[in-house]
Amino acid sequence: MANRPDNIVLTGMPGSGKSTVGVLLAKRLGFGFVDTDLLIQQKAGRTLQEIVDAEGYLALRAIEEEVLLELAVERHIISTGGSAVYSQQAMAHLKQDGEVVFLDIPLDEMMRRIGDHSLRGISRGPAQSFTDLFQERFALYQHYCDVWVKASGLNQDEVCETVIAAL
Numbered sequence: 001m002a003n004r005p006d007n008i009v010l011t012g013m014p015g016s017g018k019s020t021v022g023v024l025l026a027k028r029l030g031f032g033f034v035d036t037d038l039l040i041q042q043k044a045g046r047t048l049q050e051i052v053d054a055e056g057y058l059a060l061r062a063i064e065e066e067v068l069l070e071l072a073v074e075r076h077i078i079s080t081g082g083s084a085v086y087s088q089q090a091m092a093h094l095k096q097d098g099e100v101v102f103l104d105i106p107l108d109e110m111m112r113r114i115g116d117h118s119l120r121g122i123s124r125g126p127a128q129s130f131t132d133l134f135q136e137r138f139a140l141y142q143h144y145c146d147v148w149v150k151a152s153g154l155n156q157d158e159v160c161e162t163v164i165a166a167l
């Protein structure tokens with residue numbers, strides 16, 4: 001554990017396992033854990049879906065950027081929301097003290113896992129298709145990651161072990 005980065009930052013599509021695998025990683029490595037979606041909800045005093053419904057997806061991205069820029073932790077697993085990569089400034093901040101991991105799952109697996117997307121507060125324009133969203137995001141996750149984990153077909157423990165082995 002001595003050579004581990006200060007933080008491990010999980011990025012990837014909604015449904016890729018950032019929140020659930022993040023907890024497993026924290027336990028396994030003796031790190032703290034923070035899910036930035038929960039920080040957004042606490043700061044806004046409402047759920048992600050309520051923010052999107054009331055103020056729109058760009059407002060959610062703006063609050064997300066603020067929360068990420070305020071984040072100051074060490075030896076933590078940071079599970080970001082899928083839209084974190086829209087802020088270049090926030091990603092630069094996270095990369096200062098952390099190794100960024102891309103949990104990569106294909107589009108069909110993303111759709112299966114997120115289920116009813118109307119409840120998940122996905123940050124996308126009203127006319128944007130999931131195929132388009134996937135392509136747009138994929139390029140961003142690829143751009144920012146230090147470690148790229150192909151998570152498709154792996155269970156959560158296997159993803160956890162693959163991340164540890166890759167760091």
Ligand SMILES: Nc1ncnc2c1ncn2[C@@H]1O[C@H](COP(=O)(O)OP(=O)(O)O)[C@@H](O)[C@H]1O
Pocket residue numbers: 012013014015016017018019020021079113114151154155156159
């Ligand atoms: N490796 C996996 N295999 C199968 N299902 C998974 C896996 N990782 C996560 N899931 C499931 O996918 C859904 C989304 O997981 P979650 O951790 O919330 O993803 P994210 O935080 O990236 O949106 C949950 O129902 C979770 O149990």
Ligand SMILES: O=C(O)C1=C[C@@H](OP(=O)(O)O)[C@@H](O)[C@H](O)C1
Pocket residue numbers: 012013014015018019037048049080081082083120121122123124
């Ligand atoms: O991908 C997205 O647009 C979003 C994903 C969510 O987090 P998860 O990736 O943890 O589901 C959350 O940040 C927000 O509702 C927007």
Ligand SMILES: [Mg+2]
Pocket residue numbers: 018019020037079080081
């Ligand atoms: Mg999550």
